Amino acid sequence: MKPLEFCILLFVIISCQEQNHGLREVVKSDTLYAYDVNNILRLKGPIVNSMKNGKFDAFDSLGNIHSNANYVNDTLSGYYKEYYPSGIVKSDAYYVNGLPYGEELVFYDGYQDSMAVQIEGKWFIAPYATNLKEYNYRDLRGKIMYQRSYDEKGDLISKRGRIFLAQFFNKITLHPNEPFEQAWLIPAPSRTKQIDVEQHFVIYGPNTKDTVYIHPDSLVTRWNDSLSDIGTYKYEAVAYLIENGNTELDTSTFIVEIKNY
Structure with a gap:
């Protein structure tokens, strides 16, 4: 993978963060691993025919999951999910041929509710998503057709567009x-x-x-x-x-x- 292509990938996947130019790439068994200067894993995903194909996970500087993205031949295709450092889902979206399409749900951070989950004998707290912060619906060009924004109480604060035939x-x-x-x-x-x-x-x-x-x-x-x-x-x-x-x-x-x- 060319350095320029990798920088573009990080910009897309790790939006809202500064680009980190000190990443070290390692490819093992057709899987790309990218580490920062502190040897923290920042990106992981499969490479097929020298292109991104499949699910890529991106991590913040503390090693927390930041996002999941799906690629087909170096192009964003399929579900895309971002997380807050708390582990709460920040947004859910879907991509077609590199452009967001259909629903995008954006949530507030915080623990609105949670449940205890036991995994391999250990107990974890799994938070549910908070109230909806923003709802967007895009057409195949990535243009927003319909948008609604809400405050933390769930009340509508702004709207534009409408879903049309x-x-x-x-x-x-x-x-x-x-x-x-x-x-x-x-x-x-x-x-x-x-x-x-x-x-x-x-x-x-x-x-x-x-x-x-x-x-x-x-x-x-x-x-x-x-x-x-x-x-x-x-x-x-x-x-x-x-x-x-x-x-x-x-x-x-x-x-x-x-x-x-």
Whole structure:
């Protein structure tokens, strides 16, 4: 691995820390180990074909776990988790092709609750995460679509954006009686303590009015229909977002063209 690539890796994984230029790299059995000037392990993960592939663990200067990251061919891909020095989870995120995508949960530090766990005859205190500090939802470009911030009591202090409906097809062309499908990306946030969201949408067509309910664990909602007469038909889909008792609407339209080829 080139020195420049390694520095970039540390900057990504150990954000919020100063870069440490005194790291010593050791590769054993296709595993990279990186140590600082005090011989403290700061980074560990598998190398396949000279590239980062798999789970990498990063540590702070005291040897405490700082983050877990997953890589595919040197690119962040999959779940990413950061920790406070206390061991409490600081944030949970997910990456696709090097960019954050979907939900990011950021928590406050502190012991809101805990439980005793026995491991190999020894007892440990396992803390639960505290109240949610921030909720972000990003699109595939890494852009935040929806954001909510909370104080330590769990009360909302700021918000921007909203979860909106994004359809896959603006126009569909096909034969008479040929079934067609439309799909929408309608993110459904995790049911955390502070976020309670329900979504459904109603599709208005030439001879139809269908209500489609969104599964809370699915990002993609599908709907299908068929038309027998040649012509051009306009459909409208109205999404209903109900967040903590408040309702917002989002509307999209698409065209279905039925013709003989």
